[in-house]
Amino acid sequence: MDQIHLMNVFVSVGEGKSFAAAARRLDLSPAAVTRAISGLEDQLGVELLLRTTRNVRLTEAGTRYLDDCRGILASIADANEAAAAVNSELKGNLSVAASDAFGKDFIMPCIVKFLNRYPEVEVSAYFLDRVVNLVEEGMDVAVRIGHQPDSSLKALRVGQVRPVLCASPGYLARNGLPLHPADLLRHTMIAASGVSPRVEWKFGAQDDPTVVRIKPRLTITSSEAAIDAAVAGLGICRLLSCQVGNEVGDGRLQLILANYEEAPLPVYVLHRGNKFGASKVRKFIDLLVEHLRTHASLNAGQAMQERKHELICA
Known part of the structure; x- marks a missing residue:
């Protein structure tokens, strides 16, 4: 069977924890979904899913494989978009995540500038006071404050805050x-x-x-x-x-x-770092990095550093 097809079926089942839901999502018969998962497990020689009459659960190997499949499928989608004319024309949706206050104050001006520059692009901005998983939640770009754990994400440092x-x-x-x-x-x-x-x-x-x-x-x-x-x-x-x-x-x-x-806490722009990344993502990252690296509040903080010493008085 086609490997990409098998991965797509497995991701659909793994994310929805349901063979029936995956069948509806992919417009396949339940039997076809079952055959695909069985074929994938036979090919790998490992059990990916635990089936009972009531639910479907990922095994430990299945959990790891689900993350890997998501990354591979995202890479394929990016490669396809990079090769297509739609990519060079900067069309489609771009998703951006940041904390609520930081997003409104620092990211929104850049989003507005980007949308005005590229009228065929739509942006979905998620300003949330929680950590967003770029891979699992399908985000293109995120801005985070604080030291970042080692991961497969690419991190561009754009400044610092205190x-x-x-x-x-x-x-x-x-x-x-x-x-x-x-x-x-x-x-x-x-x-x-x-x-x-x-x-x-x-x-x-x-x-x-x-x-x-x-x-x-x-x-x-x-x-x-x-x-x-x-x-x-x-x-x-x-x-x-x-x-x-x-x-x-x-x-x-x-x-x-x-x-x-x-x-001080570092500020990073995070992305998946795929070499086939869509032009709209690369263009937005370039604009965002330039915007944040030249922002006085994030770089050197000269004004506040000078004022803080003036304000410490016994």
């Missing part, structure tokens, strides 16, 4: 300026989920950090709402430097405990 503590000048005037992380225990704290979800906040060097167990008075899932609360004078919040650049720049928020900041 976890920072900030509060409004009015709050600090009323409650005093913390000079050491331990002083935070006497202050009202705002915790933004996704940025500072842990109750313990670490400061300083990674190999010898200062750890403070805080009890937030306000815990909120939106970093934008946390910024609003801090600007309104409720308390001290921990966010990323790129998120509060405007508020610090115009004086609505003030950085504190800058000497105790953790090491």
